[in-house]
Amino acid sequence: MSGKPIFTQVSELVAARTVVDYTLAELIDTPGTCYEELAGEAEVLPGVLLIPTPGHTDGHQSLVVRKPDGTVVIAGQSHDTATAYSADALAWRAHHDNHSQPLPVPPSWLDRLQQLDPSRVVFAHDHAVWEP
Numbered sequence: 001m002s003g004k005p006i007f008t009q010v011s012e013l014v015a016a017r018t019v020v021d022y023t024l025a026e027l028i029d030t031p032g033t034c035y036e037e038l039a040g041e042a043e044v045l046p047g048v049l050l051i052p053t054p055g056h057t058d059g060h061q062s063l064v065v066r067k068p069d070g071t072v073v074i075a076g077q078s079h080d081t082a083t084a085y086s087a088d089a090l091a092w093r094a095h096h097d098n099h100s101q102p103l104p105v106p107p108s109w110l111d112r113l114q115q116l117d118p119s120r121v122v123f124a125h126d127h128a129v130w131e132p
Contacts, residue, residue: 005036007044009052012059013037041112049116053078053109062113070119078107082128085121089114089130 013035016028038061042050047066054060056077063074079085088106092114095103113121121130 003032003034005034007036007038007042007050007061009059009061010037010039012057012061015057015059051109051112053107053113055107064113064116064118066116071116073113073116073118073121075113075121076124079123081126082121082123082130085123085130089132 013028016023036044038050040052044050049064049066050061051064052060053062053075060077062076062078065072065074075085079088087104088110091104091106092110095106119131123130
């Protein structure tokens with residue numbers, strides 16, 4: 001895959017290159033690697049977005065694919081499980097519906113994902129799929 005772009009947040013690439021035991025060092029900067037460094041949200045193809053979702057790592061990002069039959073979010077490790085995402089999505093909804101406090105506080109970036117009206121969200125370590 002030499003020469004194919006790898007889209008990454010700048011902070012993720014910096015950490016991968018400088019933090020000891022962050023990842024497998026031999027996988028970074030191999031010959032032919034072509035990084036496209038991002039500093040925030042980017043539309044990398046029409047309808048294909050990368051959204052920063054820091055938490056697991058500062059440079060974590062989720063892939064969003066807008067399709068005619070609904071938006072799919074590949075959330076990776078933004079949450080360990082669909083249940084954890086669901087809890088944050090419910091807290092997000094409660095805030096938007098002005099429910100009384102106290103309410104759990106979802107990650108600030110969840111607002112952007114939910115604005116995209118996802119029909120499905122999938123995760124790296126959970127076979128369950130979140131659907132509204």
